[in-house]
Amino acid sequence: MSKRLKKLIFSKLFLFSALAGLFVFIIVCAVFMRYIFSGLPPVYEMEEYTPAVTTKVFDRNNNLIHEFSIEKRSMVPLEDIPVDLQNAVVAMEDREFFSHPGISIRGIFRAGLYDLVAGRAKQGASTLTQQLSRGVFLTQEKKLIRKIREVILAIQIEHKFSKREILQLYLNEIYLGSGSYGVKAAAKKYFNKELSELTTGEAALIVGLIPAPGRYNPFANPDLARQRRNLVLDVMQQQNYISQEELEKAKKEPLPEKQPQEEAQPGQYFIEHIRRILEPKYGMDVLWKAGLNIYTTIDIKEQALAEQIMNKKLQEYDEQVAKGLGIEIDPNDAEADTANSEEEADTQTPKENYPRLQGAFMVRDVKTGAVRVMIGGRGFDESKFNRATQAKRQPGSSFKPYVWMAALQKGYTPATLVKDLPTMFYYDGRNWRTFNENSDLYSLDLAKQSFIASKDFNVWVPKNYGERNEGWITLRKALEKSKNLVAVNLIDAIGVGEVIRVARKAGITAPLPRVPALALGVSVLAMDEHLAALTTFANGGIHTDNYYIERVEDANGRILEQHVPIEEAAFSPQNSYLLINMMKGVVQRGSGAYVSRLGRNIAGKTGTTQSHRDMWFVGMTPHTAAAAWMGYDDDTSHENGARFTGSTTARWWTEIMQEILKDEPNDDFAVPEGISFAYVNPITGKLAMPSERNKFLEAFISGTEPQSF
Incomplete structure (x- = not known):
């Protein structure tokens, strides 16, 4: 083979190799660049890029009260x-x-x-x-x-x-x-x-x-x-x-020496309640990272005041209990709720040394249901369990308004005489029945001995607080004095089913036992539900649910949800007014008389359960309703240290509401059409003689007034 031919072949091979190498290089570069660009996001995404920003929570006055942020x-x-x-x-x-x-x-x-x-x-x-x-x-x-x-x-x-x-x-x-x-x-x-x-x-x-x-x-x-x-x-x-x-x-400017301490903010139970509502709805990423604006119903100033007063009063009661149990407490020790650091908390009297009361408090708008204050306990850092929404406690006598409403619907009037006499109930294996042959406690005690000997019967003999009864009294006075015997005699006469129907229409969804003792509040209710239900009577018989969020906006101001009011006519305005008018008497002359020092038109009801385990007061003006509860998380009473009642709870309810109501007009509950007034004798329930000194101006549905003196 000639040199020229060899040279030609070599040059062609070189050219082919070079072209092949170049082709391979181009392929490799293309694959490499494809790999590079495949890991790049489209730059237009930068225009829509939204970093994880803080979700802001505002109170009713647009004050920033909390931020959700990771x-x-x-x-x-x-x-x-x-x-x-x-x-x-x-x-x-x-x-x-x-x-x-x-x-x-x-x-x-x-x-x-x-x-x-x-x-x-x-x-x-x-x-x-x-x-x-x-x-x-x-x-x-x-x-x-x-x-x-x-x-x-x-x-x-x-x-x-x-x-x-x-x-x-x-x-x-x-x-x-x-x-x-x-x-x-x-x-x-x-x-x-x-x-x-x-x-x-x-x-x-x-x-x-x-x-x-x-x-x-x-x-x-x-x-x-x-x-x-x-x-x-x-x-x-x-x-x-x-x-x-x-x-x-x-x-020359000094450096910050200590990281600013975040002060314990009021309303933490409310904030957690908001989170529990919205997180399942929008997901954690949206709630915590999307920069939502959440406009709520809470009034943070009222919330802070209420927390301060409740904690102060419950600490005072704790000290009374400890004193009654012979436990020494250094009065210079600040309560652990208000400690600002672990070091301060370590100086407190150990909590296990004496009983520690818990409390809950809630305020809502009567007509709309907007919740203004929610306190679920004495310290969110100490216990995140919300006793205003999650706890189920016996309402005691604060359940009685449902019984009285059932009586009104059956034709009773505030002046109707009702039986404040001992009654024995026995359970025959299927139903609770009354034993009515005797009318005094001594006779009933003798009569029940035959039932006690039988395993087939359960016996219950209810008593009034203080074990005193007055025979026959008006429906009004029975509610004002919170008469247990009247309550159980009413539910026996009206029927347990009727009382349950009233409670359901008012808004109670909790299980209610079909027993006569239901009249005394042996069921267990959550405060938020109980407050909303009782407020129905103050709202002319119209029920509105509690609500906590006015609206939710995204980061661009677009409304994602907004509260839509829903009203349900549950009771007649006339019967509702009669009940509220009687509940005003609880505050004016009855077990909630301490509240009367507010000088306002307030309807309310106290509640105290057996052995003083739960102490309630629920009260309302025509505009604002509030419920207060105190008790022990372990459901014990500690009666040896101090005996508290619903009247005790009414005291700190009053202190809080004195602040909350100070700018509210002192209106009275509106009298609906179909209501008339007549002077009655408060003992007999009959029309009062013009010359009677103790006559009482009572409200009636027109046509149901007493006809005789």
Whole structure:
């Protein structure tokens, strides 16, 4: 083969190899670039990018009362961020920010040379835009692939967005330690200030945190933090962002010595209740990260006052109980509820040394059902169990209004004479029956002996509080004096089923036992349901459910949900007025008389269960209704220390409501059509003679007034 032929063949082989190699190189590059770009998000997503921002909760007066957040973060327009802070970021992190196309070629070469000498990827050389692309879309790994993607994405971002938009997002997105994202959260975290209040030195300290928030944390490493802050200030002065005088002044500013303590905020049981409502509906990510605005019904000022008064009174009662049990309590010890630190709490009298009362309190609007105050216990940090919504307790005599309403529906009037006489009930294996052959306790005690001997019978002989009975008294007086015997005789005459129907129509959904003792409140009810049901009578027989949220908006102000009022006519306005008018007598002359010192038209009912385990007071004006409960979580009574009743609860109910009602007009309950008034003898229930001194002006449904004297 000639040399010429060999040369030709060799050249063709070389050309073929070169072309094949080039083809392979192109294929490899294409695959590599496809891999690179496959890991990049579309840059248009930046326009829709929404970082995890704080969900805000507002009270009825638009006061911010809570924030739901996994990351402490708030979005702030650039114009609301101090110029010193903007300048400090540019000076320290990217002095060519306003001139480069998203990357710094000189910085990349410098970082590459440094990394080559160091033998590993160490130098950053990232512009603000690169840092933003990494923080929003990419990982923090120091890998070549990630770096290439970061550069490409930074160039795309610069092409799509203005420098001001990029700087704004960067300042709201950057992590600054202690769970704080963005400069607004950092200002609050380190200085407990709004952005507008930051000094030049404080702005420099925040910017100094960016490379290593843990290392330059002023609380953990004050010396390093001061050095870093001063370096930021020096660079700002060198780049003519601040004068020499401003530099010296800023360097003299003290560093924050102690992280601002977040004060225990009122309304934590309410906030948790809101979370329990909304989290299942929207999901955890939306509630905690989507920046919702939740407008609630609570009045945070009233809430704070109510918490303070209730805790104070229950602590006083605790001390009474302890004294009765012979337990010494240092009066200088502050109660553990109000301790501001673990060290303070350690100085308290140990709680296990004496019984500790718990309490719950709730206020709602009579007509709308809007809940203004909710207290679920003496301290949310101590116990997150909400005794206003989650606890089921016996209502005692505060259940009696349902019995009285059933009587009114059966034709009774407030002046009807009812039996306040001993009655024995026995259970024959199928039903509860009354034993009526005797009318005094002694005779009943003798009569029941034959039943006690039989295993087939259960016997129950109810008694009045104080074991006194008055024979026959008016329906009004029986409610005012909270007569147990009248209640059980009424339910026996009317039927347990009728009372249950009334309770259901009022709004009670809890199981109700079909026993005569239901009249004395042996069922278990949640406070929120009981309050809503009793408020039905104050609202002219119209039932409205409690509600807690007025509306929920997304981060852009779009309404996601809004409260729609639902009213249900449960009882006639006439019967409702008669019952409320009798319940006013409970406050004026009966077991809730302490409340009368408010000087208002208030209808109410006390409740005390067996062995003083539960003590209630529920009261209402034409506009506002409130329920108070106190007792022990372990359902014991501790009667040896102090004997509390519903009248005791009415005392601190009164103290709280004195504050809550001070701006409310002192209106009386409206008298509906079909109601007439007549003077009656309060003992006989008949019409009173004009000359009688103790006559009482009673309300009746027109046509049911007594006809004889």
